[in-house]
Amino acid sequence: MxxxxxxxxxxxxxxxxxxxxxxxxxxxxxxxxxxxxxxxxxxKATPARLEKAIRQEWGKDLINSWNKHNWVSLPLTIGAKLAKLVGAGPDEVACCDSVSVNLYKVLSAALELRPDRMTILTEESNFPTDTYIIQGLMRQLGNHHTLRFCDPTSLEHPGSSHQLDDSVAVVLLSHVNYVSGRLLDMAAVTSNAYRAGALTIWDTAHSAGALPVDLGASGADFAVGCGYKYLNGGPGAPGWVYVARQHQAGAQQPLSGWFGHAAPFDFERNFRPAEGIRNQLCGTPPILSMIALEVGVDLACQVxxxxxxxxxxxxxxxxxxxxxxxxxxxxxxxxxxxxxxxxxxxxxxxxxxxxxxxxxxxxxxxxxxxxxxxxxxxxxxxxxxxxxxxxxxxxxxxxxxxxxxxxxxxxxxxxxxx
Ligand SMILES: Cc1ncc(COP(=O)(O)O)c(C=O)c1O
Missing domain, CATH: 3.90.1150.10 (Aspartate Aminotransferase, domain 1)
Structure with a gap:
C-alpha cells in the first residue's frame, strides 16, 4: 500500500x-x-438557545412556560426527533433520565414480562453500569435471578449459541462495546433471542448518533441511549428510552412518578400509568438540559x-x-x-x-x-x-x-x- x-x-x-x-x-x-x-x-447554537430559555422563558414567562413554550411535552417532542435517528416510531421514544436509570426501568419491565424465566444474559465487558444495574435489581428482586455472561458475538449466529436456552428472560447488550468498539449485528441477535423466547434490551450509548441504528427493523424490544456523547447534548445531558409499541401497555416500569401518570395535574391519590411511552417518565424533566440536548439532536438530524x-x-x-x-x-x-x-x-x-x-x-x-x-x-x-x-x-x-x-x-x- x-x-x-x-x-x-x-x-x-x-x-x-x-x-x-x-x-x-x-x-x-x-x-x-x-x-x-x-x-x-x-x-454553536446551544448558548443562544439556552440564553433564550433562561432569560425569556424562565426569566420572563416564568411558570407559564410549561404550557406556553411546551416545556411539559419536551420529553416526548425530543423523543420523537430521536426516534428518527434510531429507526423507531415517534411514539416509541422518550427523552428522560440517565442511561443507568433507563436501564433499570426497562430491565424491571422486561423481567415482569417473562416471569417464568430467571436468567439475564449479558456480556462481561459491558460498560460497568449495565452490570451494576442488573446486580442491583436482582438483589432487589430477592436474588432469584441468575446473571450469565456470554460472548455476545456468539449470539449473532442462528442456533450456534447454547446460551439462549429457555431460562433466558432478557438479553441485555451494548450495540457498540465501549472499549473494543465491536458493533453487534442487532437484527441477528434480536431475532435469535426472539426465537428463543427472550426479550432484548440494547444499550446504544456508543451507536445512536454515530451510525445507522434501526430498532424497529431489528425487532428490538427495549433500548436506551445517551445524550452527552454522539448527540452533543452537554455534560450530563438526559438520556432516552425506547419501548417497542407492542410492549407499551404491558411493560410496567417501577419508577411510577407523577410525570408518568395518566393525568399528572389531576393529582389523584393512586398511580395510573399514562398510555404509551409517556409512562416511562418519572419526575419533573430537567428543562435546561433538555433544551441543550434538543439543539444537538436537531444538528444530528440534519445529516x-x-x-x-x-x-x-x-x-x-x-x-x-x-x-x-x-x-x-x-x-x-x-x-x-x-x-x-x-x-x-x-x-x-x-x-x-x-x-x-x-x-x-x-x-x-x-x-x-x-x-x-x-x-x-x-x-x-x-x-x-x-x-x-x-x-x-x-x-x-x-x-x-x-x-x-x-x-x-x-x-x-x-x-x-x-
Ligand atoms: C455503554 C454505556 N452505557 C452506559 C453508560 C452510563 O450512562 P449514564 O452515566 O448516563 O448512566 C455509559 C457512559 O459512558 C456507556 O458508555
Whole structure:
C-alpha cells in the first residue's frame, strides 16, 4: 500500500460532504477532538438557545412556560426527533433520565414480562453500569435471578449459541462495546433471542448518533441511549428510552412518578400509568438540559446517518493505515475490529503505557481518553472530525513516543476522570 501523506488527507477533506457541519461546533482549530464518544463538543447554537430559555422563558414567562413554550411535552417532542435517528416510531421514544436509570426501568419491565424465566444474559465487558444495574435489581428482586455472561458475538449466529436456552428472560447488550468498539449485528441477535423466547434490551450509548441504528427493523424490544456523547447534548445531558409499541401497555416500569401518570395535574391519590411511552417518565424533566440536548439532536438530524457512517469508516481506515505505517514500531497494537462493518466509530490502541501517553497527547491538544488497564480510545465523530485531524493526531503521537515525552512524572499522575 502506498504510504499516506498530509496532502492525501487534505484532499479527502475537500471532497467531504459533511465538511461544513464542523462549523456548527465551537471547536478551536488547534484542538483535535477525538473524545466525542465520551462528551460531544458544544454546538454553536446551544448558548443562544439556552440564553433564550433562561432569560425569556424562565426569566420572563416564568411558570407559564410549561404550557406556553411546551416545556411539559419536551420529553416526548425530543423523543420523537430521536426516534428518527434510531429507526423507531415517534411514539416509541422518550427523552428522560440517565442511561443507568433507563436501564433499570426497562430491565424491571422486561423481567415482569417473562416471569417464568430467571436468567439475564449479558456480556462481561459491558460498560460497568449495565452490570451494576442488573446486580442491583436482582438483589432487589430477592436474588432469584441468575446473571450469565456470554460472548455476545456468539449470539449473532442462528442456533450456534447454547446460551439462549429457555431460562433466558432478557438479553441485555451494548450495540457498540465501549472499549473494543465491536458493533453487534442487532437484527441477528434480536431475532435469535426472539426465537428463543427472550426479550432484548440494547444499550446504544456508543451507536445512536454515530451510525445507522434501526430498532424497529431489528425487532428490538427495549433500548436506551445517551445524550452527552454522539448527540452533543452537554455534560450530563438526559438520556432516552425506547419501548417497542407492542410492549407499551404491558411493560410496567417501577419508577411510577407523577410525570408518568395518566393525568399528572389531576393529582389523584393512586398511580395510573399514562398510555404509551409517556409512562416511562418519572419526575419533573430537567428543562435546561433538555433544551441543550434538543439543539444537538436537531444538528444530528440534519445529516443522513449513512453519510455519517461512510465518513467514520473512512476516518478509521486512514487512522488504521497510519497506525500500521508509523505507530506499530512503538509498541501499539489495535484492540478494536479492523473490519469497519463490525466496528463502531472509534479505534482503540493497546499500549502498556497507555495512560501517560494519553496524558501527553492531551497536553498537545489531541484529546482522546484512556480506559483501564491499557487502552487508548480515539473517537472519530464524523460531524466535526476532519481527515487532517487524523494526520495531526498520529504526528503528535509519534513525537510523544520518539521523544519519550509521556514519561514525565506529571503524565503518570492518575486523574479522577481518565
Ligand atoms: C455503554 C454505556 N452505557 C452506559 C453508560 C452510563 O450512562 P449514564 O452515566 O448516563 O448512566 C455509559 C457512559 O459512558 C456507556 O458508555
Amino acid at each position: 502506498v504510504p499516506l501523506t498530509a496532502d492525501d488527507l487534505e484532499k479527502l477533506d475537500q471532497s467531504d460532504r459533511l465538511r461544513s457541519v464542523r462549523d456548527q461546533f465551537e471547536l478551536s482549530p488547534d484542538v483535535v477532538y477525538l473524545d466525542g464518544n465520551s462528551l460531544g463538543p458544544l454546538p 443522513p446517518m449513512k453519510h455519517v457512517r461512510d465518513k467514520s469508516n473512512a476516518l478509521i481506515r486512514v487512522f488504521l493505515q497510519l497506525t500500521d505505517e508509523r505507530l506499530a514500531s512503538h509498541g501499539f497494537s489495535v484492540a478494536s475490529p479492523r473490519d469497519p462493518s463490525i466496528c463502531g466509530s472509534q479505534v482503540c490502541l493497546r499500549h502498556s503505557n497507555g495512560y501517560p501517553i494519553m496524558q501527553a497527547l492531551v497536553a498537545h491538544k489531541v484529546i482522546g481518553d484512556f480506559r483501564s488497564p491499557d487502552i487508548l480510545r480515539f473517537g472519530f465523530c464524523p460531524l466535526y472530525t476532519c481527515f487532517v485531524d487524523v494526520w495531526r493526531a498520529v504526528e503528535v503521537l509519534c513525537d510523544v513516543m520518539v521523544n519519550k515525552e509521556w514519561d514525565q512524572p506529571e503524565f503518570h499522575k492518575k486523574k479522577a476522570v481518565t
